[in-house]
Amino acid sequence: MPASRTSRTSLPRSTVTREHIIEAATRIADEESIEALTIRRLAADVGSGAMTLYSYFRNKEEILDAIADHVLGGFTLPPAEETEPRAVVQSLASAFLRMMREHPSIVRLFTTRVTTSPDSLRGAMEAVVGRLREVGFEGREAVQAYGLIVHYTLGFASYQAPRPWGKPDLPDVEELCRQRTHFYSALPLAEFPNLVSLAGDVTTLPSDEQFQFGLDCLLDGLLRRIQAN
Template identity: 55%
Template structure:
């Protein structure tokens, strides 16, 4: 039975299936647990079979980044207000990172030249920024600020589960409030709000500040 399952898996195997499985492992567990042997086992094939599709794990990681970035979508604009257009781009980056947590580390460790990736995560965003009224170097600078803000926030939020979890947030408030007041007077004073640093509310707060600062409608010189 095991032999037949492996044979069936081999016949159905494609690069796309390999990459989708790798992304699922990276998203639900971590890139550290993603090995060629683990991936092959998940697919029901031998490790050597994967080497006929990818030369090594690095190529698999590159393909994962291409797959996730290529699937990014910038939702239709709900307003022609420049600030809202910029906010929408930042939210699109964040939505991609929420859907695929593995991309945070992938973007921090590799560069992609994939046509699909550039189309989904770059061309569409640059076009939206132009629609917002940005021109020349402003477009690329705004793009850089938005993607690195979303990337940095996502990396900060990932291990801090209390951001949008009421019970975890309550426990974190209790932790901050319980610190020695003589050594941490400011921390104790702000213990009620500190756990919100990893929340969606905080992301939106920072994103709107950035959008307002970048928007040509603010009258910047």
């Protein structure tokens, strides 16, 4: 008789904890989608009944709040090796973008809810503002620099998410870029003269190169403003 099929995260009912549930929920939301995350699916994934989940969370919204708190609370500051303001903002922006790539669900959660747990405030806000103040951003300037980092990376991550040819970690990214460039270059020339002639450049819009270009422009303006004040 063949062994029964179980979830890869299946645990004895007595060992299912809030942390196990949050980790499984985060994985489903990241690897599939927030829509794919249902109470029934999550219960099956952790190897428990739905009532076990309801003993920790009243509904899916509370689970989504917990995912946001879990991911933001786990944000790790880059090593404090840089002391120059520009380099620090660069490293922080790169760290936020990396977090959003590793946890694509956080991009949507960031725009649909406000997280107020001590862990999320400490990890993704308090520590970041503190690092900015350490390297010379004073008071309100530190908060404004924080806002620039979060708003820019969130916007870029949202744009990049459905465009795989902009993701450098994918093994077939070169082929995806080639296909996208071909798509733009094959458009009717009379209707899209700019997209056709600049097909290769248009393909780079969701790339890290574009992210760096935009960040450099923002930093040029930010640092000039701070120096002027």
